Amino acid sequence: PSSDWSFHNVRRLMPTAAIAASKTPTPLESAPREIGSVAFEGAGGATTLREALAPSKTKGFLVLRRGRIAAEWYAQGMDATTPHIVFSVSKSICGALGGILADRGLLDPDGPVTDYVPEVANSVYGSGGCTVRHLLDMSVGISFTEDYVDPDGDVARYRRAAGWDVIKPGQSTMALREFLGTQKPDGKKHGHAFHYVSTNTDLLGWVYERAAGRALSDILGEWLWTPLGAETEAYITVDAEGAMRAAGGICAGVRDLARFGEMIRQRGVAGGRQVVPGWWIDDINANGDPQAWARGEFAAMFPDSHYRSKFYQIDRKRRTLACIGIHGQWIYIDPPSELVIVRVAAEPVPLEVENYRAWRRAFEAIVRHFS
Numbered sequence: 001p002s003s004d005w006s007f008h009n010v011r012r013l014m015p016t017a018a019i020a021a022s023k024t025p026t027p028l029e030s031a032p033r034e035i036g037s038v039a040f041e042g043a044g045g046a047t048t049l050r051e052a053l054a055p056s057k058t059k060g061f062l063v064l065r066r067g068r069i070a071a072e073w074y075a076q077g078m079d080a081t082t083p084h085i086v087f088s089v090s091k092s093i094c095g096a097l098g099g100i101l102a103d104r105g106l107l108d109p110d111g112p113v114t115d116y117v118p119e120v121a122n123s124v125y126g127s128g129g130c131t132v133r134h135l136l137d138m139s140v141g142i143s144f145t146e147d148y149v150d151p152d153g154d155v156a157r158y159r160r161a162a163g164w165d166v167i168k169p170g171q172s173t174m175a176l177r178e179f180l181g182t183q184k185p186d187g188k189k190h191g192h193a194f195h196y197v198s199t200n201t202d203l204l205g206w207v208y209e210r211a212a213g214r215a216l217s218d219i220l221g222e223w224l225w226t227p228l229g230a231e232t233e234a235y236i237t238v239d240a241e242g243a244m245r246a247a248g249g250i251c252a253g254v255r256d257l258a259r260f261g262e263m264i265r266q267r268g269v270a271g272g273r274q275v276v277p278g279w280w281i282d283d284i285n286a287n288g289d290p291q292a293w294a295r296g297e298f299a300a301m302f303p304d305s306h307y308r309s310k311f312y313q314i315d316r317k318r319r320t321l322a323c324i325g326i327h328g329q330w331i332y333i334d335p336p337s338e339l340v341i342v343r344v345a346a347e348p349v350p351l352e353v354e355n356y357r358a359w360r361r362a363f364e365a366i367v368r369h370f371s
Contacts, residue, residue: 004057005077059344059346061343096224098280143187148351158198265340334367
């Protein structure tokens with residue numbers, strides 16, 4: 001019941017590291033359009049955007065068209081610059097950062113994970129030829145069940161290691177990076193199937209730090225958030241030993257999330273500056289593995305999709321990309337309609353499949369409205 005408040009006050013609850021913003025933010029012009037009457041099939045039946053926002057625990061909603069703000073809405077103490085936790089949208093932000101490191105010659109996406117982090121050599125990440133690409137594409141053959149509501153499951157132990165949950169008497173006190181080194185294989189070949197496991201992205205953040213020789217928050221700020229033209233300092237949660245939760249700990253303002261989405265739509269360019277290399281965006285669009293996706297657990301939710309470098313391509317014909325996090329976080333990027341849509345929310349259930357389908361229908365209805 002505290003999510004409405006806590007999701008935009010994470011810094012008051014646990015340690016964080018700052019992600020620097022720009023001293024000269026990229027301006028966002030306003031070109032308002034009335035879209036409240038846009039109709040779609042919600043999780044509970046026919047509705048409109050105006051009717052759906054507040055009851056669905058939406059806290060921030062922004063539509064960019066051609067880089068201009070077409071619609072914007074906030075609730076529950078939020079405004080345009082309030083940092084809100086974006087959960088696994090953090091993965092896509094870190095996926096974009098990977099392209100920057102690769103373009104600088106610091107990161108080999110096809111290199112073995114243990115070239116960067118030998119500490120995990122005795123885990124699943126050190127066996128079977130696990131590469132950075134397997135981390136990027138969520139195709140590690142790991143024995144881990146991403147069940148957010150099992151109080152004794154893998155995710156519960158993971159959250160305690162990351163410093164997110166209170167450690168009760170008798171529970172393990174290992175920190176995040178020690179936890180990563182305990183992960184075991186599931187017997188499947190790396191690259192065979194899309195298998196969504198958050199620890200892969202936390203290890204990726206560790207790989208980035210080793211590749212760059214600097215803290216993840218620093219390179220996110222200097223190489224992505226600042227050149228992007230972000231107007232608000234973002235931040236990322238850290239554990240008791242300073243390890244940053246790349247998989248889900250980033251908190252950022254809604255307008256800056258929109259700037260990030262627009263930069264991706266513009267093939268890595270923001271404010272006339274190449275932030276993420278264009279070839280990395282092209283690779284995200286062209287080189288996902290549909291067969292690996294079809295063997296994975298999200299294929300029924302998003303058919304005709306693939307996953308590449310932490311982005312979902314949920315419509316391969318339109319090259320529609322999505323960054324998605326639990327509790328209702330979205331960045332929806334639709335190049336044909338020149339739209340970027342951001343939603344942050346505090347849905348009470350971490351992963352309610354029908355809610356994700358319903359909001360995708362809402363975004364598609366907005367696309368039709370502008371088209």
